[in-house]
Amino acid sequence: MESFVIRGGQRLKGKIEISGSKNSSLPIMAACLMADGRTRLHRVPRLSDISTMSKLLGELGCHVYRNEPDSPPAYGGPALDGPLDIEVLDTDKCVASHDIVSTMRASISVLGPLLARRGKATVSIPGGCQIGDRPIDIHLRGLAKLGAVFHDVDGNVVGEVKGRLKGCRMYLGGPQGPTVLGTINIMCAAALAEGQTIIVGAACEPEVSDCAELLIKMGARITGHGTPEIRIEGVDRLTGTEHYVIPDRIECGTFMIAAAITNGELELKHCNLDHLFAVTDRLEDVGVNVSRENGTIFCSSARRLNAVDVTTQPYPGFPTDLQAQLLALLCLADGMSIVSERIYPDRFVHIGELRRMGARVRKEGSAAIVQGVKELQGATVMASDLRASAALVLAGLVAKGTTRIDRVYHIDRGYERIEQKLAAVGAQIERVKDGRPG
Ligand code: EPZ
Numbered sequence: 001m002e003s004f005v006i007r008g009g010q011r012l013k014g015k016i017e018i019s020g021s022k023n024s025s026l027p028i029m030a031a032c033l034m035a036d037g038r039t040r041l042h043r044v045p046r047l048s049d050i051s052t053m054s055k056l057l058g059e060l061g062c063h064v065y066r067n068e069p070d071s072p073p074a075y076g077g078p079a080l081d082g083p084l085d086i087e088v089l090d091t092d093k094c095v096a097s098h099d100i101v102s103t104m105r106a107s108i109s110v111l112g113p114l115l116a117r118r119g120k121a122t123v124s125i126p127g128g129c130q131i132g133d134r135p136i137d138i139h140l141r142g143l144a145k146l147g148a149v150f151h152d153v154d155g156n157v158v159g160e161v162k163g164r165l166k167g168c169r170m171y172l173g174g175p176q177g178p179t180v181l182g183t184i185n186i187m188c189a190a191a192l193a194e195g196q197t198i199i200v201g202a203a204c205e206p207e208v209s210d211c212a213e214l215l216i217k218m219g220a221r222i223t224g225h226g227t228p229e230i231r232i233e234g235v236d237r238l239t240g241t242e243h244y245v246i247p248d249r250i251e252c253g254t255f256m257i258a259a260a261i262t263n264g265e266l267e268l269k270h271c272n273l274d275h276l277f278a279v280t281d282r283l284e285d286v287g288v289n290v291s292r293e294n295g296t297i298f299c300s301s302a303r304r305l306n307a308v309d310v311t312t313q314p315y316p317g318f319p320t321d322l323q324a325q326l327l328a329l330l331c332l333a334d335g336m337s338i339v340s341e342r343i344y345p346d347r348f349v350h351i352g353e354l355r356r357m358g359a360r361v362r363k364e365g366s367a368a369i370v371q372g373v374k375e376l377q378g379a380t381v382m383a384s385d386l387r388a389s390a391a392l393v394l395a396g397l398v399a400k401g402t403t404r405i406d407r408v409y410h411i412d413r414g415y416e417r418i419e420q421k422l423a424a425v426g427a428q429i430e431r432v433k434d435g436r437p438g
Helices: 022-034 046-061 105-118 137-145 178-192 206-218 249-261 273-287 318-328 350-356 386-398 416-421
Strands: 002-007 015-018 038-043 062-067 084-088 121-124 147-153 157-160 169-171 196-200 219-225 229-233 240-245 266-269 289-293 298-300 337-342 360-364 367-371 381-384 402-406 428-433
Touching: 002 386, 015 137, 022 038, 022 046, 022 062, 022 084, 022 169, 022 206, 022 249, 022 367, 046 062, 046 084, 046 105, 046 386, 084 381, 105 121, 105 137, 105 157, 105 178, 121 206, 137 147, 137 157, 147 169, 157 318, 169 367, 178 206, 178 219, 178 229, 178 298, 206 240, 206 318, 249 298, 249 318, 249 386, 273 289, 273 318, 318 337, 318 350, 318 367, 318 386, 350 381, 350 386, 386 402, 386 428
Parallel strands: 015 266, 038 240, 169 196, 381 402
Antiparallel strands: 002 402, 002 428, 038 084, 062 084, 121 157, 147 157, 196 229, 219 229, 266 298, 289 298, 337 367, 360 367
């Protein structure tokens, strides 16, 4: 078992290169199932979720190949990976097995592309996970409106299309608002459907727009992405292309909070502050200085932090994927903060672990009430899901003494070499295996 050992109390200072977005890369890789010829993707991060998607695409008949890095390591951090090539070699395979889907829910992103391009798909139905119940009913409803027929067989959803999918106008909102991967699944399928599709209530996240941009380069006709109404004119075929994945706004936001929590000063390279508007708004109220110059964000803090209230919402609201990290910061603010979760009402497993480090937090319904304390203490804590684990790393950076975070495989799913990036700006963090340096 791998763990992180962090000796807290170091002020972070320096530059960090932000990786390409995990949540853009995953559905974009799945969309490559629809293209004829090779697609070259730049800035796909090296993460275990990306390896899982590569394996799934391999099982679905694709050749997935990672090239050598095309740039040297920057700012003392790790070398980021070279471009990823994806080419479809065999279009007969249509099964996303339980073994893969159970380890990564984003596997559902292959459903739309498979139905559109191959006319059939079998995908294991994802179960619940640490952050709550995550149904796929809206994905299925949208694809059914395009003409796919589904039945459940042995825990799998089996979809078929007679002839070709047909475009239509549909509403895709759900009880918690729009669905990100659901919107992408329908948008992908509609790109190869006959006629026009209009998605009303579409997710506006930058990851949806990034995938739309990829599809447009492949030959798709899409407008309105980035707004709640996306219009797609179906085309007969898509062809391989070259694409640069957008910067990871969640990784960037996590490092912004790392600067704030350590009273540090970080320059975050290759990022887009426009994607972090709500995050900047909350951090500035906390008392953090944020500015930008071209693709660099400067983030620093030099004083006690203010308590603030925050509610997670679909984009452009404050992202649920940064809720745990902001909550860790608010544990050290002056006064009481209320953190309300509107996307995943039970996404609060980090509270228990933060309490073990001396935080004063309690959950009330779908909110956490945080009473700021003067300091946190190092402890042995357990990573439970990706973003909760990032919150524990942040808490460990500032806690008195040593923090050990077990089960860091959760962090490896979504943060590219986080310990190397943090060590390069002054953190004392080490990866250990079974208690020994890894
Ligand atoms: C994406 O998941 C992200 N994952 C999640 O990031 C992120 O938390 C989430 O969007 C919300 O921003 C990837 O992009 C790979 P949703 P997704 O469908 O698309 C409900 C991380 O840490 N819903 O937008 O699966 C759902 O339960 C991960 O990187 C339905 O009810 O999320 C939730 O309450 C975790 N029925 C809300 O909609 C459906 O069919 C939004 O979920 C689909 C969703």
